[in-house]
Amino acid sequence: MNPRATSAIAAAALLMAACSSTPDTSEVVLMTHDSFLVSEEVLSEFTEDTGITVVLLQAGDAGAMVNRAILTKDHPLADVLYGVDNTFLSLALSEGLFIPYRSTEIDRVPAELRDTEDRVTPIDFGDVCLNTDIAGLAALDIDPPATLRDLTEPAYAGLLVVEDPSTSSPGLAFLLATIDTFGEEGDYTWRDYWRDLVANDVRITPGWEAAYNLEFSGGSGVGTRPIVVSYATSPPAEVFFGDLDEAPTSVVTAGCFRQIEYAGILAGTSNEQGARLLVDYLLSLRFQEDIPLNMFVFPANRDAALPDVFVEHATVPDNPVTMDPDRIDQNRDRWIAEWAAIVR
Amino acid sequence: MRLRTAAIIALPVAFLGYFFVYPLATILLTGLNSGDAGSAFAAVVTDPILRSVAWFTLWQAVASTVLTFAVGLPAAYVFARYSFPGRSVFRALTLVPFVLPTLAVATAMLALLGPTSPFGIDLRGTVWIILIAHVFYNLAIVIRGVGSFWEHIDPSIERAARVLGASRIRTFLEVTLPLLRPAILSAAALVFLFTFTSFGVVLVLGDLSHTTIEVEIWRQTTSFRRLDIAAALAIFQLVGVGLILFAYSRASQVRQLQLPYRPSGETLRRPRTAGERWFVGGTLAVLAVIVVIPIAVLVGKSLTTATGFGFENYTSLFTPTLGVTAPNAIGNTLRFAIPAVLIATLIGMLAAVSIAYERGRIGRVFDTMLMLPLGASAVMIGFGFLVALDEPIDLRTSVILIPIAHSLVAIPFIVRSTVPAMRSIQHRLREAAAVLGTSPAVVWREIDLPIISRAVAVGAAFAFAISVREFGATAFIVRRTSTTIPVAIFRLLGRPGSFGRAMALSVMLMGLAAIAALAVEALRGATTGDI
Numbered sequence: 001m002n003p004r005a006t007s008a009i010a011a012a013a014l015l016m017a018a019c020s021s022t023p024d025t026s027e028v029v030l031m032t033h034d035s036f037l038v039s040e041e042v043l044s045e046f047t048e049d050t051g052i053t054v055v056l057l058q059a060g061d062a063g064a065m066v067n068r069a070i071l072t073k074d075h076p077l078a079d080v081l082y083g084v085d086n087t088f089l090s091l092a093l094s095e096g097l098f099i100p101y102r103s104t105e106i107d108r109v110p111a112e113l114r115d116t117e118d119r120v121t122p123i124d125f126g127d128v129c130l131n132t133d134i135a136g137l138a139a140l141d142i143d144p145p146a147t148l149r150d151l152t153e154p155a156y157a158g159l160l161v162v163e164d165p166s167t168s169s170p171g172l173a174f175l176l177a178t179i180d181t182f183g184e185e186g187d188y189t190w191r192d193y194w195r196d197l198v199a200n201d202v203r204i205t206p207g208w209e210a211a212y213n214l215e216f217s218g219g220s221g222v223g224t225r226p227i228v229v230s231y232a233t234s235p236p237a238e239v240f241f242g243d244l245d246e247a248p249t250s251v252v253t254a255g256c257f258r259q260i261e262y263a264g265i266l267a268g269t270s271n272e273q274g275a276r277l278l279v280d281y282l283l284s285l286r287f288q289e290d291i292p293l294n295m296f297v298f299p300a301n302r303d304a305a306l307p308d309v310f311v312e313h314a315t316v317p318d319n320p321v322t323m324d325p326d327r328i329d330q331n332r333d334r335w336i337a338e339w340a341a342i343v344r
Numbered sequence: 345m346r347l348r349t350a351a352i353i354a355l356p357v358a359f360l361g362y363f364f365v366y367p368l369a370t371i372l373l374t375g376l377n378s379g380d381a382g383s384a385f386a387a388v389v390t391d392p393i394l395r396s397v398a399w400f401t402l403w404q405a406v407a408s409t410v411l412t413f414a415v416g417l418p419a420a421y422v423f424a425r426y427s428f429p430g431r432s433v434f435r436a437l438t439l440v441p442f443v444l445p446t447l448a449v450a451t452a453m454l455a456l457l458g459p460t461s462p463f464g465i466d467l468r469g470t471v472w473i474i475l476i477a478h479v480f481y482n483l484a485i486v487i488r489g490v491g492s493f494w495e496h497i498d499p500s501i502e503r504a505a506r507v508l509g510a511s512r513i514r515t516f517l518e519v520t521l522p523l524l525r526p527a528i529l530s531a532a533a534l535v536f537l538f539t540f541t542s543f544g545v546v547l548v549l550g551d552l553s554h555t556t557i558e559v560e561i562w563r564q565t566t567s568f569r570r571l572d573i574a575a576a577l578a579i580f581q582l583v584g585v586g587l588i589l590f591a592y593s594r595a596s597q598v599r600q601l602q603l604p605y606r607p608s609g610e611t612l613r614r615p616r617t618a619g620e621r622w623f624v625g626g627t628l629a630v631l632a633v634i635v636v637i638p639i640a641v642l643v644g645k646s647l648t649t650a651t652g653f654g655f656e657n658y659t660s661l662f663t664p665t666l667g668v669t670a671p672n673a674i675g676n677t678l679r680f681a682i683p684a685v686l687i688a689t690l691i692g693m694l695a696a697v698s699i700a701y702e703r704g705r706i707g708r709v710f711d712t713m714l715m716l717p718l719g720a721s722a723v724m725i726g727f728g729f730l731v732a733l734d735e736p737i738d739l740r741t742s743v744i745l746i747p748i749a750h751s752l753v754a755i756p757f758i759v760r761s762t763v764p765a766m767r768s769i770q771h772r773l774r775e776a777a778a779v780l781g782t783s784p785a786v787v788w789r790e791i792d793l794p795i796i797s798r799a800v801a802v803g804a805a806f807a808f809a810i811s812v813r814e815f816g817a818t819a820f821i822v823r824r825t826s827t828t829i830p831v832a833i834f835r836l837l838g839r840p841g842s843f844g845r846a847m848a849l850s851v852m853l854m855g856l857a858a859i860a861a862l863a864v865e866a867l868r869g870a871t872t873g874d875i
Contacts, residue, residue, distance in 0.1 A: 029741075031822065034831075035838055037667055056825035057741055063566045068730060068822055075734050077741055077822055091569075166567040167547070206547045209447055209837045213846075214454050220843035222451070222645065224459040234840040241665065241841030242650055249840075294666065296839060333568050344552045 028274035031057040031078035031266075033065045037294040038287070046281050052274045062088060062169050062261075069266065070095045079275040082123060082263040082282065086322075087172055089262065090329030093119055098264035101276055105283035108301045112322075113260050120262035123282050126297035127232040127320050128173035128259060130252035133218025136226035145227065148181055148255040152196035161203040161215040161225045166336050168207045173257035174229045175339055176328065180321045181255055194342045204343060218249040232256060233296040236313040240293065251315040258320040261297070349702050353710065356695040356755075363748050364717050367728030374731055375575025375724075384572040388580060394560065398580065401556040404471060405540035408478035412535050413528075415479055415634060416486025418627045423487060424494035426624050427612040434628065435491075436861035438635055439484045442809045443857040444642075445830050446544030447837055448850040451645065452638035453477050453549060469551055477545045480634060482535045485806075489534065492802045493527035493764055499611050526596055526767070530760040533592045537585065537718040543819075557581045561723045571727075578721040585719030589712045597708065639854060646847035657848035665845060666835050670852055673832040677812055677856075680828065684747035684754060684811035685804055691751065692758025692803065693796075699759065700766035714759055717752040717816075725752075726820025741822055746814075753816040754807035758800060765799035766792065805864040809857055829853045 036058065043054045057078055059065040066088045069081055073095060084092050092098065102118040113122040132144045142159075145151050151160055163171030175190075182190040203225060205211040212230055215223035219238040235247035242248075263282050265275040281287055288299035292310050299306075306314075376384065388394050423435050441449070453476065457467040467473040501523070505515045521528075543558045550559070557577055564574040615621045649656045661670040699711045717725070729749075733739040769792055777787045810816070814830045827835070829849060836846035 032825075034834065036825075037835070040667070057822050058825045058831075059822040060566075060820070064820075067566055067569060068727075071727060072730050072734075072740070077730070164552075166563050204551065209834070210450060210548050212840060213447070213837055213843050214451060214458075220841045222455070222843065230840070237840040239841075241839065241845075244650065336567060340552060 025271050025274055026051065027053045027055055028080065028271055028278050029055045029057060029078040030278060031059050031065065031069065031081045033062045033083040034058050034060060035295060036083060039290050039294065042287055042290045045286060046278070050274075050277050052277065054278065066092050066097075069097055073097055073266075073268065076266040076268045078266055079269040079271050080263055080278050081266055083261050084120065084264065085169065085259045085261050086325050087169065087176070087259070087328050087332070089115075089120065090325040092264070093325075094329070097266060099267050099269070099272065101265050101279060103276075103280050103283050105280055105301065108303050109283065110300075110302055113300050115262070120264040121279050121283065122260050122300040123263050123288075124291050124295065124297040124300055125258060125260045127256040127317050128170045128177070128229065129232045129256040129315075129317060130254075131216070131218065131228050131230040131234050131249045132252060133216065133221070133226035134248060134250050136217045140226070144250065145252055146254060148178060148193070151202075151227070152193065152200055154200070156200060156227070158201040159225055160197065160200070160227045161205060161211045161223070162197075162229045163208055163211050164204050164206050165339060168205075168211075169259070170208050170229055170231070172332070172336075173259055174255075175335065176323055177255045177257040177321045179335060180257075180323055191338065191342060194339060198343055202343075219247075231296065232315045232317060233292075233298070233310070235315070236309045237296045239313050240309045247313050251317075253315060253317040256317040256320040258322050259297075260300075349698050352694050353698040353702075356691050356698070356714070357710075359691050360713065360717070360752075360755075364720070364725070364752055367732040368720055368725055369728075370732040371571075371724050371728035372575045372578060375571040375578075379570070379572030381572065381576070384570075384576040385579075387573055388576045394577070396553075397555055397557055397560050398584075400471075400554060401540060401558075401581075402584065404474060404478075404554075404556070405536050405542075407471075408475050408482070408539040408542075409532055409535045411475055412479050412482045412486055413532065415630060416483050416531075417490065417528075418623075419483070419631050420487050420491035420494055422624050422627045423491045424497075425499065425611065425613070426615050426620070428614065428624060428628075432862065432865040434631070435487070436858050436865055437639070438487050438631070439805060439809060439861040440639060440854045440857050441480050441635060442482075442484045442806070443813045443853055444481075444850060445813065445833050445853075446548050448642060448833065448847070448853075449477055449480065449545065449638070450548040451847070452641045453480075455641045455645070456638060468549075469554075471554055473549050474542075474546060474554060476634075477549055478539045478542065480638060481545065482538055483631075483635065484809075485534050485538075486531045488802055488805070489531035489761060490524060490527045492761065492799065494524060495611050496765075496768075497523050497611070526764045529592060529596045530764065533589070533715060534718065534756065534760060536588060537715065540585065540588075541581070541719055541721065543722065558721055558723065561721050565723060565727065574724065578724045582716075582720055585716065589715055589719070592715075593708055593712045642847055642854070643851055646844060646851045649844060657844035658852075661845060661848055661852075665842065666839060668827055668832040668835060668845075668849075670849060673827055673829045673849065674852070674856065676826050677828040677830075679826075680746050680750065680814075681808055681811040683744075684750035685807045687747055688751035688754035688758055688807040689800060689804055692755045692807075693762065693800065695755065696759045696762040696766060700763050711759070711763070715756050718756055722817045723820050725749075725817040729817065729821050741824060743824060743826075745821060746818055746823060747811065749817045749821060750811040750815065751807070754803075754810045757806040757810070758803035761799045761803035761806075762796055765796055769795055801864045805861055808860050812853065812856060812860075829856075 047053050059068050062083055062085055066084055098119050100117060100119045101121065103121050106114065106121065109122055113125060130145065137144055142155055145156060150156065162174055165172040165175040178193055179190045182188060182193045184190065203215055205215055208230065211228055212221055215225050216228040217224050217226050220242065232251050235249050235251060238244065238249055239247050263279055265272060265279060269275050283301055285301065285304055288301040288304035291297060291299045292307050423431065453473055457465060457473055457476065459466050502515050502519055505519045541558045542556050546554065546556045546559050561574045561577050564570045564577065615624045646657050647653050663669065695714055699707045729745060730740055739745050773791050774787055777791060812829065814828065833846050833849050836842040836849065
């Protein structure tokens with residue numbers, strides 16, 4: 001390589017390095033998990049209204065994102081963090097990640113979703129539920145399971161695929177649902193239940209992507225198993241992206257776990273005013289009504305109108321499992337380790 | 345001369361120091377200090393589960409490397425010695441698997457070796473599916489790394505041995521193999537490091553009893569928040585890699601032969617005897633089964649629609665779905681890949697020059713150090729960027745960090761493909777030029793550069809592929825949202841109903857890799873006449 005080209009490349013590299021941004025109040029940085037998605041025009045409307053540009057950071061899945069926020073809490077990467085859910089909330093709060101803020105829009109959010117001290121603001125919620133392949137079960141002449149316990153029956157042997165709770169957020173939600181349903185003590189605990197699932201040939205994948213796309217037989221899945229741990233909103237997504245009239249999959253409403261996702265202003269932000277405006281905007285109808293068809297979860301703002309495909313094809317379970325975030329935080333590591341010992 | 349070497353070596357040393365050693369050391373210290381370092385090490389040594397993870401990591405890496413060579417070495421020979429119709433296209437195809445996202449490879453592997461296997465074998469939950477995926481991924485390293493060196497070896501050396509009465513096998517073992525030794529060692533080291541630190545393949549195709557140290561580091565940090573155990577595991581991993589690299593360094597210490605260098609076109613010939621035709625045909629058939637069939641499966645899935653077969657999955661990628669369009673994703677990917685290739689080539693060439701011409705211990709130690717980023721935990725490097733790179737300029741979320749993370753993985757490829765070529769240049773050529781009064785710079789340009797540029801092109805193709813696949817620590821850093829092809833594929837696979845589109849985009853990604861590989865082939869062809 002000739003020296004001139006060498007120095008040109010070196011100069012370009014230095015220039016690019018020097019151009020990395022410095023924080024200012026015309027910009028607010030929003031750190032999210034990899035599943036986050038918003039229509040571009042929704043963010044540009046925020047910029048038109050406030051003069052503030054939103055910079056999006058993606059930080060891995062929900063668990064990885066919280067860990068990265070903790071690791072950088074003395075010198076935060078962003079002003080607002082969005083996507084911490086009830087399974088990681090206690091950890092985030094005990095690390096003191098957030099500055100409390102009561103959003104001007106918070107009164108439009110149902111009380112059961114809210115944090116009593118307004119340390120974080122609920123933005124969306126969704127239910128992790130069993131999904132079934134309607135045609136696949138019909139071909140086997142088997143009814144969809146009515147309860148979690150049904151899955152231990154011989155008829156359901158080899159039909160179920162779930163996610164590993166140590167690497168997957170719906171996997172953790174399903175584990176928590178089984179712990180809540182069967183309890184830690186008594187004649188038949190959640191441990192007995194998982195032993196029976198293993199005996200019934202449950203398949204475990206590291207993440208939702210492999211479970212739903214590669215092992216599940218319903219909808220767009222190319223696998224062989226007709227029952228999968230997914231979301232209550234998966235059938236409307238099948239209809240929407242597959243351009244279908246009827247959903248090829250259906251939701252089992254028993255044993256669902258409710259995930260609530262929150263946004264919080266990161267302590268150490270250099271633009272608290274901008275961060276507040278952004279949190280308000282995340283709860284505004286403009287943003288909230290954009291949520292369902294991008295992230296396939298429900299908006300937290302009760303006034304937000306749902307798209308037709310949600311109204312027609314989404315299921316909202318009556319009594320989803322909820323669990324106190326403190327209880328989750330205190331037991332999660334032990335539960336996952338015990339689970340791993342059972343299924344290994 | 346020593347001063348010149350120091351000047352050349354300064355930039356690569358500074359680059360690796362700041363973007364690899366410093367972040368990794370910082371996070372390892374942070375991790376060990378977050379708990380009791382002694383008990384973290386004790387936990388790793390005594391815990392039977394972690395011990396079995398370490399053992400599995402080691403033996404699957406050895407097995408993967410051996411298998412990759414078993415398939416790759418005959419193929420490297422065929423491509424290096426024989427001309428046949430479709431040779432360049434076939435060779436270019438072997439680079440294609442290298443760029444595929446893990447989930448796409450898992451799709452192909454499960455379709456062929458899962459519950460719906462057309463061969464009737466279900467290898468899920470066994471080590472075989474992991475080993476086969478590793479061979480599929482890393483074959484290109486052997487075929488291209490060894491093959492590009494092999495094709496420049498003068499076949500008349502082998503012919504002389506045969507004329508003097510040596511059998512084919514003896515000729516191979518005592519003539520060809522020693523000549524190939526540096527290239528074989530390089531490729532073996534690269535394949536071993538890749539599979540030793542395998543993450544995505546093992547995460548998707550493995551299970552709780554088939555897991556690597558790298559996956560366990562990820563679990564310990566993200567799921568259990570045990571940064572101390574993760575740091576201890578990462579140190580063990582690093583020690584293992586260090587031992588292997590030390591052995592590699594010792595093995596490649598033998599005196600480099602000054603080879604009579606031949607342009608690749610001159611060493612190729614058509615298979616003549618029936619035996620040769622069978623060998624070439626058979627090798628290509630094995631390659632077709634391992635490389636072409638999985639690719640064909642993905643193409644098939646991309647053409648499958650709700651109503652049968654068609655191009656809907658492709659056409660629908662031109663109107664935004666989930667914020668994804670194909671042209672946009674390809675553009676975003678190239679925006680990172682081009683700087684990554686430039687950075688890796690610049691740093692890699694400077695490093696290769698200092699290694700090739702510095703015969704002493706410094707050159708050897710530096711050579712080994714350069715390979716470390718391949719064998720160090722990408723998970724920990726990703727965390728290391730977060731804790732180390734905030735001062736003096738906050739680079740933690742800068743766009744420049746992505747091509748830099750890619751080039752950490754890509755630099756060893758540039759170095760590995762370049763150093764053997766540099767060392768093979770005959771001193772006599774250079775001395776002759778010097779005697780004739782040519783300045784060193786001109787000698788370098790006229791003699792070294794044409795030979796080296798081909799080797800660099802091989803390395804640059806890998807650098808491009810590494811960046812396109814977003815290999816290494818990129819998956820573990822916090823980045824500004826940019827819908828590159830792997831990000832787009834992951835997003836499409838992250839919502840029900842978009843599987844076909846994700847497959848279509850994977851096929852486009854393979855097309856991009858094939859174009860890059862064919863461009864390299866063309867470039868290699870064009871420079872052959874320089875000698």
